[in-house]
Amino acid sequence: MSSVDSQNPQTFSYPSSTVERAKRSLVCSPFNIVLFEAMRHQSVSLNAIAGENGVRYGYTKRLLSELACDNAIGWLIQVGVLRREVDGQGITDSFRLTPLGHRLVEQSQGKNWSAPSLSDRLYNAVIRWFRLPF
Template identity: 80%
Template sequence: MPTVNSQNPKTFSYTRSTVERAERSLVCSPFNIALFAAMRHQSVPLGAIALENGVMHGYTKRPLSELACDNALGWLIQVGVLRREVDGQGITDSFRLTPLGHQLLEQYQGKNWPTPSWRDRLYNAVIYWFRLPF
């Protein structure tokens, strides 16, 4: 199983299927690697990702509505790549990488996402719509 060393001394192990599902979700997402590179160092608010702001910052491939953006980010939360930022008042509209997200981003350091195959897109869509656990 792949392991992740985060900044604290805990080591996280993930099954191959978990890593593959998360990687497929990233590659099929409407987001560019620049978004996740920014999330490595700080949380990124939804307003910076949605609409024209996302394209201007290089975070998205095309303008996304706030709803579409939130749904896509929510899917990445479900597969374990992202988490919502929390402050003293509760959950915010900002997002950060999880240890799994950090691991996947390290694999693509200085590269672009690979182009997903039609099979990857279909598989990701089926799992997304039916929320299947594999």
């Protein structure tokens, strides 16, 4: 069996439309960059993000119910920014960044995202509602 050299991670190239959609989704999400910076180093559970914990840790912009939080995270999984954590028992309620998510968070490291424009919010909502692949 061959071994994998983890010192040289493979870099992925993404179409610009994928990167732009992912950026727009992050900016329009109800989450702060603090959450994604935490996910760079460890998985974060849904219980730490939803409700009062999310506001206390600075993960969310406002109080989110568990259902609203799960829906927003589900969208970020679909656009390729997040993935569910898996352990020996199966899928857990924790989440991590994907390689695309790592790239976007590293690019914005040390600064907050700009506020999304009305057109960003509208475009993101339409794509999310219809689940369009662009």
